[in-house]
Amino acid sequence: MKKPSLSALTLFAATGLFTATIGTRVFAHGNVLPQPVDTSALPDITPNNDTWLTKNPYRGNAAAIKIGESAYGQNCARCHGLEAISGGIAPDLRYLDAGEAGDEWFADRYHHGSARDGKVYMPPLGDVLGQKAGWAIRSWLDTKHQE
Numbered sequence: 166m167k168k169p170s171l172s173a174l175t176l177f178a179a180t181g182l183f184t185a186t187i188g189t190r191v192f193a194h195g196n197v198l199p200q201p202v203d204t205s206a207l208p209d210i211t212p213n214n215d216t217w218l219t220k221n222p223y224r225g226n227a228a229a230i231k232i233g234e235s236a237y238g239q240n241c242a243r244c245h246g247l248e249a250i251s252g253g254i255a256p257d258l259r260y261l262d263a264g265e266a267g268d269e270w271f272a273d274r275y276h277h278g279s280a281r282d283g284k285v286y287m288p289p290l291g292d293v294l295g296q297k298a299g300w301a302i303r304s305w306l307d308t309k310h311q312e
């Protein structure tokens with residue numbers, strides 16, 4: 166009887182640690198602060214870069230895909246996995262709906278993050294990194310899409 170209850174306790178502790186880590190990691194340590202993304206090569210978003218669109222204005226734009234790949238690697242990969250292949254701590258973004266069908270949901274999470282019951286699962290990054298960087302990441306993610 167000792168063994169099962171011990172492993173249940175370990176699992177419980179590990180789960181608690183996991184959520185606590187996710188919540189504080191991004192802003193607590195210098196090496197994981199959001200990394201600014203240079204989007205000056207991309208067209209500005211009309212009417213202004215702070216009015217959030219629900220459709221990707223850069224889809225298929227080669228410059229956006231390149232910027233998005235690097236921005237993803239610096240800001241998202243530590244949770245969502247290198248090359249968008251999740252290691253299990255956050256959803257695998259290759260399976261987001263491709264194209265317009267997935268744009269609004271992508272932008273919502275990117276902009277606002279995700280929190281429930283007082284726990285931050287994903288920090289809001291949209292106002293930190295900017296909308297242009299978000300759609301660049303989305304453009305790159307579309308090239309990694311899997312059914």
Ligand code: HEC
Pocket residue numbers: 187188190191237240241242243244245254255256257258261270271272274275279280286287288290302
């Ligand atoms: C600190 C870890 C962390 C970082 C950094 C992070 N995310 Fe997330 N993200 C998560 C978690 C955890 C979820 C699941 C949230 C939930 O269950 O409510 C998530 C969910 C999402 C979703 C919704 C996925 C779905 O299948 O519904 C998108 C889109 C997303 N993240 C995009 C991004 C992008 C783009 C970046 C980088 C700019 C990023 N995330 C950075 C942890 C992170």
